[in-house]
Amino acid sequence: INAEYMGCFGKLQPQTKAIITIHRGDQLTRRISDVSVGDVFLCSGQSNMAYTLADEMKARNETVPLNEVHTSKLRFLQSGYTWFKVDSKRSRIRLRDGKNTTWSPIDNFSAVCYHFGRYLSQILPDVPIGLVDESSNGASIRSFLRNKSEPSCQTTTNPLSIKGTKVILNKIAQFNARCRPGAGLCGPEPGQMWDRLMKFKYIKFVGMIFYLYQGEADSVRNNVYGCELIYFFRKVREVWGKLLAISYVIISIGSNDGTFPYLRDVQIKSLPRIPYKTSITTAHDLGGKNEDDPHPPYKREVGARLVKVMGNLLYNRANEVGPWIKKIVVSQHNILLLVDPSSDELNLEFQGTKQCKFCCQGIPFNVAHGKKNEKIITWTLVNNEIRIQVKNASLPLIMQYNFEESPQCSLYNNLNLPMLPFNYLIIDTITINTNPWIKPTLENTIE
Numbered sequence: 436i437n438a439e440y441m442g443c444f445g446k447l448q449p450q451t452k453a454i455i456t457i458h459r460g461d462q463l464t465r466r467i468s469d470v471s472v473g474d475v476f477l478c479s480g481q482s483n484m485a486y487t488l489a490d491e492m493k494a495r496n497e498t499v500p501l502n503e504v505h506t507s508k509l510r511f512l513q514s515g516y517t518w519f520k521v522d523s524k525r526s527r528i529r530l531r532d533g534k535n536t537t538w539s540p541i542d543n544f545s546a547v548c549y550h551f552g553r554y555l556s557q558i559l560p561d562v563p564i565g566l567v568d569e570s571s572n573g574a575s576i577r578s579f580l581r582n583k584s585e586p587s588c589q590t591t592t593n594p595l596s597i598k599g600t601k602v603i604l605n606k607i608a609q610f611n612a613r614c615r616p617g618a619g620l621c622g623p624e625p626g627q628m629w630d631r632l633m634k635f636k637y638i639k640f641v642g643m644i645f646y647l648y649q650g651e652a653d654s655v656r657n658n659v660y661g662c663e664l665i666y667f668f669r670k671v672r673e674v675w676g677k678l679l680a681i682s683y684v685i686i687s688i689g690s691n692d693g694t695f696p697y698l699r700d701v702q703i704k705s706l707p708r709i710p711y712k713t714s715i716t717t718a719h720d721l722g723g724k725n726e727d728d729p730h731p732p733y734k735r736e737v738g739a740r741l742v743k744v745m746g747n748l749l750y751n752r753a754n755e756v757g758p759w760i761k762k763i764v765v766s767q768h769n770i771l772l773l774v775d776p777s778s779d780e781l782n783l784e785f786q787g788t789k790q791c792k793f794c795c796q797g798i799p800f801n802v803a804h805g806k807k808n809e810k811i812i813t814w815t816l817v818n819n820e821i822r823i824q825v826k827n828a829s830l831p832l833i834m835q836y837n838f839e840e841s842p843q844c845s846l847y848n849n850l851n852l853p854m855l856p857f858n859y860l861i862i863d864t865i866t867i868n869t870n871p872w873i874k875p876t877l878e879n880t881i882e
Contacts, residue, residue, distance in 0.1 A: 442457075448472065449563060450472045450563070451471045452468075452469060454470065473508070474562055475639070476566055476567065477567045477569065477638075477640055478545050478547065478566060478567065479568075479569050479579075479628070481573055482572040482573065482651060483730060483734075484545050484548070484647075485570040486734060487543050487544065488541060488543075489543065490730075491546040491734050494732035499542055506553055507520075508563040510565045511541065511549075512566070512567045512568070513543070513544060513569075519540050519541075545570060546738075547734040547737050547741075549566070549738070550734055550738025550739065551741045552566045554738055558750075569632055573622025573651075575622060575656075578624065578625055578626065578627050579667050580625060580629060580663060580666065580667055581629045581670055588659040588663055588666075629670075636675075640675055651686060651729060653698060657700075660698060660702075661702075661704065661708075664705050669710065672710060677711050678712070681709070681711075681712065682715070682716050683715065683716070685715060685716070685718060686698070686719070687720065687721045688728060688729050695841075696838045696856070697858075699719055700856065700857075700858045703715065703857070703871060706871060707869065711874070712874065713873075713874050715855070716740050716741050716745075718733070719837060719842055719845075719853070721736055721788070721789050722789055722841045725790070728790075731790075744756055748873070757853050757855060758774050758776045758777055758778075758846060758852075758854040759777065759855060760854075760865075761773045761866070761867055763834060763864065764864050765830060768827070769828060770802065770828055771823075772821040773820060774820070774821060775819070776848040777848055777872070778849045782849070783816060783847065783848060783854075784847050784848075785845075785846055785847075788842055788844060791844060797844065798814060799842070799844050799846070800835065800836050801833075801834075801835040802825050802835075804829070804832055804833070809826060809827055809828075812824045831860060831861060835856075835857065835858050835859075
C-alpha cells in the first residue's frame with residue numbers, strides 16, 4: 436500500500452491486534468500486524484487546535500498523562516509521524532540550551548483532539564479511535580479553501596456594530612496590508628491548509644468529525660468569513676461524503692477591538708446554511724485569565740463538550756447541547772425570552788465563565804436602538820423565562836446576549852453547557868423553530 440496502490444475492505448467489526456496479509460498470487464508480499472479497526476477523526480484549525488497537550492499541562496501545572504485506561508485504544512497521527520499510541524516510554528533529548536528533557540510524541544499532539552478521543556473512548560470502550568491532527572498557527576479560512584477556487588464572497592459593511600466601527604475598519608485595512616497573499620506574515624498562504632488536508636483524502640473517516648477550531652486570524656474579516664466557511668464545508672463534503680459529521684468551535688478569545696463578537700455571530704448564523712450533519716461546539720465562555728489571551732488552556736473542557744454535542748450525530752446518543760432561545764416577545768417596556776434548556780431540568784443558572792472578574796454583578800444582555808444603548812432597569816430569570824425591563828422597548832431594536840470580547844457570565848443548563856451568544860435585530864416577535872446547535876438530518880442543501 437503506497438501512493439500507487441490502495442486497498443479497500445468491506446465493513447469490519449471494531450478490533451485491535453488485527454493482521455493484514457497482502458498476496459500476489461500465491462506469494463506473500465507484505466504482512467502488517469497490530470492493526471486497529473475503529474472510527475477515525477480529523478482535527479484541524481489554527482493555533483487553538485495546534486495548542487499542544489504539553490502546553491496545556493504546563494499552563495494547568497499538571498503532567499502529561501501516560502498509560503491512562505481510556506487511552507489504550509487511541510491511535511494518533513500527525514504530520515511528519517507515523518501512527519503512534521500513548522505509552523509510558525519517554526525519550527531523553529538535549530535542547531539547544533544544553534538542558535536535558537524527556538519527550539514523547541503525544542506531548543506535541545493537539546490537546547483538544549487528544550481530550551476528545553479520551554472522552555469518546557470512555558463511552559465507546561470497545562471501539563478503537565484514530566485521531567489525525569492537521570493544524571497550523573495563524574491559518575485563516577482562506578488557507579482552507581482549495582487554491583484558485585475561492586468563492587465570490589462580497590465584502591459587506593457590518594451593520595450591527597454599535598460602537599467602535601472606525602476602529603474595526605482601521606483594523607481591517609491594517610490586516611489587508613499586512614496579510615496580503617505572498618507576504619508570508621500571517622500563517623499558511625491561501626490553499627495551503629487545503630493541500631495538507633488532501634493528504635488524508637483516501638482515509639475513510641468513519642463517522643468522522645471534521646473538528647475545526649479556527650477563526651482567530653479572521654476576526655477583522657467577519658464580513659466575508661461566513662461565506663467562505665460555508666463554501667469550505669461544501670468542498671469537504673465533496674471529498675469525504677454527505678455522511679460526514681462535522682463540528683466547528685465558537686472561539687473564546689478577545690482582541691479589545693470590537694471584532695470578535697461579530698466573528699462568533701457569523702460562525703453561529705452560518706450553521707443553517709451548512710448542509711447535512713453539522714453541529715456547533717462553543718468555547719466562548721472558556722477564555723483565559725486575561726481578556727485578550729489568545730490561547731486559553733481549557734482544552735480538556737472543549738474536548739468533553741465535543742463528545743456531548745456530537746453524540747447524537749454519530750452514535751444515536753441523546754443530544755447534549757446548551758440552552759437556546761425559542762421565542763422573543765417585546766411589549767412596551769418589557770422583553771420576554773423563552774428558553775429551551777436542552778436538558779431534563781428547566782432551571783437555568785447564571786454563573787461566571789472561566790475568566791469572570793466581577794462574578795456576575797453585571798448584565799449579560801444588551802438592548803439598543805441603532806447605536807444608542809438602552810439602560811436595562813431590571814432582569815429576572817425564573818425557570819425557562821427571562822424577563823428584561825427597559826425604558827424604551829419600541830421596535831425595531833437590537834437584542835444581544837454575551838456579545839462581549841470575552842464574555843464574563845453565561846446562562847448554563849444542568850449539563851453545565853452555556854447558552855450560545857446571540858445578536859438579533861428585532862422588528863416583530865421572533866420564533867425560532869430549529870435548534871441552533873445541531874443539524875442531525877440529511878435534508879438540508881446549500882442555497
